[in-house]
Amino acid sequence: MKVIVNRTYEDVSHSASQYIQTQIKHNPHSVLGLATGSTPLGLYKKLVMDYRAGHTDYSKVSTINLDEYVGLSKTHPQSYHTFMRNNLFSHINIIDQHTHIPNGQAMNLGEECARYNRTLELLGPPDILILGIGENGHIGFNEPGTSFNEKTQVVKLKESTRRANARLFSSIHDVPKEAITMGIESILSSTCILLLATGERKNKAIQQLLEGKIHEEFPASALHLHPNVTLIVDESAYNRDASPRQSFNPAIYE
Ligand code: GLP
16 A cells, blocks of 8 residues: 655645546546545545636546435435535536446435446446545445455444534434445455545544454454555554654655
């Protein structure tokens, strides 16, 4: 795993945007795997600014998102459909039919998972997959204990995840108890993975990722099994007692 330590959240967003813009220039038909949450918001802002400056064309790009809450409609303010529309899709020239997000309101969730796996197969592996990380090490919504051999699946959210995400809802009671997520096997099928982590809240998870064992109790550790993962962190997420702060900006550790 390559580790890039940037000074600030802004720098992390900039670094990640460079990867995406370069990828699309290299292949206008790129497939991007996308994440939600607070972490990639800065990245999406950078992509929108760059698009408005006329630098990148999304008309042939396809996207596939990691996850969606079960039970929320596409127009619910906290659905990941709404998140992607508000923060990226409605600001760039991507074609609606080229964007894919699990349907959290599907009548038959098992069939929806199978449909999503077929979509992934048809698109081919994402050229770049953006990931955030939960405080408990979840990626997508693959909670601790998830098998590394799962494709798209329905998962029960841990109370800690519901509490962490409750800040975006009126109360914890409104946070759905389940989600549909691309499984770890699907995540690892991507050609290149960018894991973004920013802020002190992620400090422990990053330390465990970099120093702990590969184990299903810490889902992000599966990323060590992939040959092309880049972790882009800011100082506060990386901040480890043993590391000299002056070597941070920007440093690359391999
Ligand atoms: C959610 C999402 C994840 C995201 C994680 C961290 O649970 N399903 O994809 O990585 O939260 O979110 P944040 O970036 O807001 O800390």
